[in-house]
Amino acid sequence: xxxxxxxxxxxxxxxxxxxxxxxxxxxxxxxxxxxxxxxxxxxxxxxxxxxxxxxxxxxxxxxxxxxxxxxxxxxxxxxxxxxxxxxxxxxxxxxxxxxxxxxxxxxxxxxxxxxxxxxxxxxxxxxxxxxxxxxxxxxxxxx
Amino acid sequence: xxxxxxxxxxxxxxxxxxxxxxxxxxxxxxxxxxxxxxxxxxxxxxxxxxxxxxxxxxxxxxxxxxxxxxxxxxxxxxxxxxxxxxxxxxxxxxxxxxxxxxxxxxxxxxxxxxxxxxxxxxxxxxxxxxxxxxxxxxxxxxxxxxxxxxxxxxxxxxxxxxxxxxxxxxxxxxxxxxxxxxxxxxxxxxxxxxxxxxxxxxxxxxxxxxxxxxxxxxxxxxxxxxxxxxxxxxxxxxxxxxxxxxxxxxxxxxxxxxxxxxxxxxxxxxxxxxxxxxxxxxxxxxxxxxxxxxxxxxxxxxxxxxxxxxxxxxxxxxxxxxxxxxxxxxxxxxxxxxxxxxxxxxxxxxxxxxxxxxxxxxxxxxxxxxxxxxxxxxxxxxxxxxxxxxxxxxxxxxxxxxxxxxxxxxxxxxxxxxxxx
Ligand SMILES: Cc1ncc(COP(=O)(O)O)c(C=O)c1O
Numbered sequence: 001x002x003x004x005x006x007x008x009x010x011x012x013x014x015x016x017x018x019x020x021x022x023x024x025x026x027x028x029x030x031x032x033x034x035x036x037x038x039x040x041x042x043x044x045x046x047x048x049x050x051x052x053x054x055x056x057x058x059x060x061x062x063x064x065x066x067x068x069x070x071x072x073x074x075x076x077x078x079x080x081x082x083x084x085x086x087x088x089x090x091x092x093x094x095x096x097x098x099x100x101x102x103x104x105x106x107x108x109x110x111x112x113x114x115x116x117x118x119x120x121x122x123x124x125x126x127x128x129x130x131x132x133x134x135x136x137x138x139x140x141x142x143x
Numbered sequence: 144x145x146x147x148x149x150x151x152x153x154x155x156x157x158x159x160x161x162x163x164x165x166x167x168x169x170x171x172x173x174x175x176x177x178x179x180x181x182x183x184x185x186x187x188x189x190x191x192x193x194x195x196x197x198x199x200x201x202x203x204x205x206x207x208x209x210x211x212x213x214x215x216x217x218x219x220x221x222x223x224x225x226x227x228x229x230x231x232x233x234x235x236x237x238x239x240x241x242x243x244x245x246x247x248x249x250x251x252x253x254x255x256x257x258x259x260x261x262x263x264x265x266x267x268x269x270x271x272x273x274x275x276x277x278x279x280x281x282x283x284x285x286x287x288x289x290x291x292x293x294x295x296x297x298x299x300x301x302x303x304x305x306x307x308x309x310x311x312x313x314x315x316x317x318x319x320x321x322x323x324x325x326x327x328x329x330x331x332x333x334x335x336x337x338x339x340x341x342x343x344x345x346x347x348x349x350x351x352x353x354x355x356x357x358x359x360x361x362x363x364x365x366x367x368x369x370x371x372x373x374x375x376x377x378x379x380x381x382x383x384x385x386x387x388x389x390x391x392x393x394x395x396x397x398x399x400x401x402x403x404x405x406x407x408x409x410x411x412x413x414x415x416x417x418x419x420x421x422x423x424x425x426x427x428x429x430x431x432x433x434x435x436x437x438x439x440x441x442x443x444x445x446x447x448x449x450x451x452x453x454x455x456x457x458x459x460x461x462x463x464x465x466x467x468x469x470x471x472x473x474x475x476x477x478x479x480x481x482x483x484x485x486x487x488x489x490x491x492x493x494x495x496x497x498x499x500x501x502x503x504x505x506x507x508x509x510x511x512x513x514x515x516x517x518x519x520x521x522x523x524x525x526x527x528x529x530x531x532x533x534x535x536x537x538x539x540x541x542x543x544x545x546x547x548x549x550x551x552x553x554x555x556x557x558x559x560x561x562x563x564x
Contacts, residue, residue, distance in 0.1 A: 002511075003511040003512070006508070006511060010562075015563070039520075040518065040520070040534060064501065064503075065503035065504050066501060066504045067504070120507060121510065122507070
């Protein structure tokens with residue numbers, strides 16, 4: 001990715017999400033999932049209420065780079081209202097798309113951008129951090 | 144035109160924007176800068192670049208000298224053995240050790256520290272004893288002691304820093320006592336660049352008969368570390384931070400402890416006699432080198448030592464300290480940039496924070512301008528927790544860097560801060 005491409009991605013998508021992240025606050029919740037990257041120190045906690053296996057209200061809080069924060073914010077916004085199974089499937093599809101670099105398998109524009117950002121050298125862990133943590137949590141819960 | 148440029152970016156996986164910039168006279172000896180003349184490599188604390196002499200020595204070994212050492216009764220093997228042992232002597236001379244038998248080869252600083260923890264201290268550490276480390280330590284010189292202390296019911300004591308990031312020496316003097324069985328500190332902090340007064344640290348420990356291990360990973364490339372003068376008990380460093388190869392390091396053990404270093408790994412090449420019932424071992428350093436050694440690594444390390452020996456280190460130190468001063472001034476002149484600590488005794492390593500911008504984002508954007516820095520915790524989590532900073536951007540200098548690169552760093556940071564706001 002060229003510097004100009006990176007700048008425009010940041011300007012259009014990452015920075016707005018980073019400056020006004022969705023449901024960015026600590027809350028008392030039924031469940032919480034920690035997403036932590038010990039290599040760089042990025043650390044988030046995802047909180048959710050679930051009524052009848054439905055992810056009713058999802059919040060998150062923590063510290064990390066603009067990309068991990070934007071990615072977590074998009075995740076939180078998207079899974080709110082899904083069932084646990086739906087959210088698990090959703091995370092799985094996204095992680096598959098990113099591992100195979102196939103943004104076209106996703107319909108959501110925001111997610112496509114995240115997958116494209118994978119080409120931003122060395123930052124793929126930042127994008128995947130919260131998705132992987134949530135996916136592992138939900139998978140272990142159902143199995 | 145633009146499309147062509149993009150194609151070029153795709154063809155080469157590493158691409159930096161082209162700057163017209165003159166290589167300094169040291170950097171011409173480093174092939175990587177011929178490949179990327181525009182690269183401002185400011186990540187020297189992670190690993191230095193390698194001069195041609197080192198790369199050539201390793202190549203030459205594999206092309207025309209390759210054989211395993213010690214066991215072959217033929218010319219190539221004998222020659223490899225001779226070269227391997229000549230390297231040991233060269234390392235001994237380099238740090239002023241009294242003999243080559245004080246020098247053991249390891250995989251690096253990390254392994255050297257673990258050897259001393261497991262093969263020396265483990266058998267003499269008891270409940271009620273203590274180990275003294277500093278809050279500045281790299282995990283490599285922290286976790287091995289922490290684990291050992293836990294296992295033995297001993298106490299881990301941690302020397303604090305003052306507001307500048309220098310070690311609090313009065314506090315240190317209070318921490319060392321008759322029950323101190325090891326003092327382990329780094330010479331230069333890989334995160335703040337603090338230069339510790341190791342002569343004083345060693346002298347204080349020795350008044351209580353406590354042995355001292357110095358982690359010289361960050362200092363060995365340019366700072367004198369004379370064993371006879373400083374009288375450290377153990378010294379550890381890595382080849383890859385002194386212009387040498389990856390995967391090779393050194394453990395120096397002082398004469399009085401030579402017989403107390405037991406084997407670390409078990410295997411071939413380190414035994415006196417093996418029977419079904421038991422095995423007896425040779426002494427340090429051979430008892431450390433179980434299995435086939437990293438012979439090419441040792442040859443490359445020797446070349447790195449020779450490379451350093453032919454430099455005018457006093458001259459380079461004064462140039463580096465000028466560059467460091469320049470870097471400090473430029474960093475402090477940028478609104479929104481904060482140097483997290485500026486120790487009074489300081490080398491060319493800076494940890495900075497950029498207002499509102501996470502270190503990873505800073506490093507990614509600097510990368511796009513051809514500037515290589517590191518972002519994160521730098522394997523010093525206790526230190527960052529202590530100073531209350533989640534992560535930093537680290538800039539670390541070497542003699543092949545120059546002021547024009549620091550100017551570019553400044554311009555790039557200003558542009559980023561502007562872009563972000
Ligand atoms: C001060 C210090 N100690 C120890 C180490 C570990 O060295 P190595 O990874 O070569 O074993 C490093 C490397 O980052 C360091 O900077």
